[in-house]
Amino acid sequence: MLAGVAVRAAPEEQEAAMAGSAQATVIVGVDASEGSLRAVRWAAQEAARRDTSLRLFHACVVDPAGSETLPEHVDRPLRHAAKIARTAAPGLEVEIQVRLGLAVDLLLAESAHARLIVLGSHDLGGLRGALVGSVALRVAAAARCPVVVFRGQADPRGPVVVGVDSSPASEEALHFAADAAAARGVPLVVTHAGHRRTPSIEPAFADQRAEDRREIEELVTGWTRKHPELEITTRVVDDREPARALMAVAPDAQLIVVGSRGRGPVAGGLLGSTGNDLLAHATCPVAVVH
Known part of the structure; x- marks a missing residue:
């Protein structure tokens, strides 16, 4: 949970969060980029294939201390991503997780318990000043679970x-x-x-x-x-x-x-x-x- 901020999920998201916390899940990094949203769609379908839940993960490096709700620029992409995930895989359990800290460090810690981490080819929230791909490269190099970096297109007919x-x-x-x-x-x-x-x-x-x-x-x-x-x-x-x-x-x-x-x-x-x-x-x- 982001320090100082309560993530007020919709009832179905709260129920999914409790269910998802008890099992290994698929984690996907979320920000406002189109690459991130494509990764969410792919991750949702993959979680459904694996019969597990999906966690939408966002890292913040600035703590909006004292606020009771997430800032609009954080909340809106996450809600939109949750809608995309549920459309891609109806019935999928979707959890929203917002953490304070550097995306690389947090994702590496999460990898000890995740079944799979999925990242877009752009930076995650909180690291927009980094070189494109640096978060994905560092997480892929050291994660303790498989990491998928979503690039280009995923033709469902291809091998x-x-x-x-x-x-x-x-x-x-x-x-x-x-x-x-x-x-x-x-x-x-x-x-x-x-x-x-x-x-x-x-x-x-x-x-x-x-x-x-x-x-x-x-x-x-x-x-x-x-x-x-x-x-x-x-x-x-x-x-x-x-x-x-x-x-x-x-x-x-x-x-x-x-x-x-x-x-x-x-x-x-x-x-x-x-x-x-x-x-x-x-x-x-x-x-x-x-």
Whole structure:
């Protein structure tokens, strides 16, 4: 709760708040930007798929001490966002949460208990002076739950694309992506993208590509059994820029999923160049999974 301010939710919002506090929920950052509202719509539909509640989160860095109600510039976007969420997912439990503090710090604390955090590609309230994307980048690098940064468009007919390698992080990313594709009833494209330094040694290069493909196919075997109805395609792509390869392998993708080895709250390499490039340039939502 924002210090000094009582958030007077509508009766249905108060009831949803009590229900949502008892379970892991989907959290979406809200401000007055169009990017934020698109993220709210996507997050509402995702919460409905997961059969959980949605929390609309707003951070304030200035405490309007002594006020009994939220300022209009805070209250109006939140009410509008709640309406969008309920329209996108009728019957969804929606909670409004306003906190005093820096958005990054507060969201990282919330990530310990959330099922998923969804952020627009613009700054959250209270950090409008920061570089565009800095909040999303820092939260995605260090959150303890998956983070989706809503960019571009999410074509509901497009596949889910996941980038994998041999790391535990990519195994978690594959888990997230397979469940997401199955829940949406769309194909899953499992992609290993990297650059070989010795492509001129053709036999060794071909052998390595074949080994990479075998490893990926072994990796997806368990998910084929778990989701027998899921169409899974594996791709091995040689590219100096893995992020570019992931965006190109399915231009109509509705979601790109990558793993993260992030170890702290400071942005700058913790996601790796692939994650950073995707969050900066992808034309669809990007999920970063720890």
